[in-house]
Amino acid sequence: MAVDMSKIQSFFPTQIYRADKVASAKLNRELEQASLMLAQDDGAGIKWCEKHGYPGYTSYASLNDLPWRIPAFKALEKVLDRHAAAFAKALHWDLRGGKPVCDSLWVNVLPEGGSHTSHIHTNSVLSGTYYVAVPEGAGPIVYEDPRHAMMMAAPPLKANAPLSHKAHVPLRPAVGSLLFWESWLRHEVPVNRAEGLRISVSFNYVIGEK
């Protein structure tokens, strides 16, 4: 029997916000230069990466004031604020006079062979990534169905199941792409098999008054 799709409703959406080319070429160039400069000069960050086996460089544990330190990150934060507000609206959040505020923002420089295992972003409501440099053939960011732990007896999906039904959803960003998701959504970056550096800026948003 053919399925009458009008008999089926969908609830509990997991939404991922994507916008492309959100920064000018000039701003992106400045972000790239600043990221590479940090990867060379941020001694505390480089040490942290070595100690924790992080492939490449991240400012995650060493610098918590990039928008104040470097104007390009401040300019990016302004762009991100607008998109965060739009996404919050689409999620129907009642913010009671508050708004999404950038709580932390950090740089990731991932060389060939680097990856970032599955994780969530705690202590925030929205998280996201802006892509500064994406080498040819670079892998996707992969999101995981948040109901995975409840799927003990669920049958596997057919190979041709639509992406909206899959348990793992790979999205391929381009230079200038921005992705936002709710911070509880688990995601990972599989091994970067492309030659060249994959440079991104990640961030967490909370609800604040700023």
Ligand SMILES: [Fe+2]
């Ligand atoms: Fe992440």
